[in-house]
Amino acid sequence: MPSRSGRVQAAIMRPSSAGHRIDIGRGEPDADLAGLVDYFWWVRWDAPAPHVQEVVPRPVVHVSAELVEGRPRLLVHGVHPRMFRRRLEGRGHTVAAGFRPAGFRPFLRGDVGALEGREVPAADVLGVDDRPVAEEVLAHERPEEGAAVLARWLRGLGPEDDPLVPELAALVERAEADTTLVRAEQLADLAGVSLRTLQRRFHSHVGIGPKWVVQRFRLLDVTSAAHGDEVVDWADLAARLGYADQSHLIRAFTQLVGHPPAAYAREA
Template identity: 75%
Template sequence: MPTPTGRSHAVLHPSRARQRIEVGRSGPDAGLADLVDYFWWVRWDVPEPHEQEVVPRPVVHVSAEVLADGPRLVVTGVHQRMFSRRLVGQGHTVAAGFRPAGFRPLLRGDVGALQDREVRAVEVLGVDDRPVAEEVLACERPEDGAEVLGRWLAALPREDDPLVGRLADLVERAEQDPALVRAGQLADLAGVSLRTLQRWFRSHVGIGPKWVVQRFRLLDAVAAAHGEDDVDWAGLAARLGYADQSHLVRAFTQLVGHPPAAYAREA
């Protein structure tokens, strides 16, 4: 299996989270690796309700959860702002995190229509999700539940689309290269106009390229805040493409709710 990726520092207040939740990951089988980046699961046993915040990436997730009408598969589109989940009592969830643009072949439609939404899988895939959600959550080991979910996803009809791999590679490069700070740089790498790239991103990734670049650079700032060393925020702002430290502070505070230095002390 490929090594699961994703960004662990997207989970805010990690030391607090480790005291309350257990998180695991695994990679997809080869037949699904072109669409799914990794499987993940969370277990919790909290005497008091716990609010867990996560910085969203340009990724669609399909998760098995217990809702008011029982176990269901939920499709979560790209969220522009902070994503928060309230955990109560005991429970667990198992999910697939898709590669950027990777959900498009299964959706066979505009991924941008899922932006800031959580919907039952049956509503967008047209397949009853109850039986597989029940089977996934009934597994004693979450790794086994991830395998069940993977087999179900692999059996779904998919639409061939040459843009999917191209855009997934482009977004993943933007995530890994802190020197990419503008959407125009991505358009140059893709060899298309910015307008064309914007149209591709909205229909396949689910959000625009400017948001994608800015989110990854903010995640770089979050990663720095989670580190053990004192951070030169002015120097980091320059490296991440911000006009000055105050611009980074405003963007970070708007997303996380605290200025970066204050968050670093708390985190």
């Protein structure tokens, strides 16, 4: 099974095609933000012809500096429940922060689930003008320097302490790493709470339900296998990932990606 960083990479659909048009980088947060921010990331693209990049969303909230109607803005991206598509054309770049599961709650001070499937200017949800910092982030030629500006801005927001954040972050990260976790009830047992309580906590802090989280990580394991160089025994993979049989795995993957896993593997 892939490592955690491998699952992050697995979220990029058709990586061989994307690699000709986009360049993705990543940096780690400083220690004072590491409990809330998982990583900073940036994308540069050079697409003379329009390129639509598909991404399988993980249970991660992002804050990205990008051009909106030609002007720099910070956008808050809630967890997208379905495939996320972004059209890229010409040359450009984006710099963003990817938060740990539940890590955006201390900045939002509200229900993260209200952001599900939405892209909202930071000013609308955080109550601060995001335009100056977005302009400064994108003005830097080196994206690492833009990420440092974004980190400084996040510190200035003064995130509140929330004891549920490290508990839920660890639980989601356990679900990502442990392929034997295939049901939300297993997460509830690990947390020592009822499934209903866990569902409430996930909605308010993570931004999406525990069942979705478990199923999405197992599908990302399938995607990672499809991106590999080895021939995949799909029936064996289905058994190892907790699917009832190979046909259940194929249906779930096809519903998300639009192609059966074997066909996608040949294309990707």
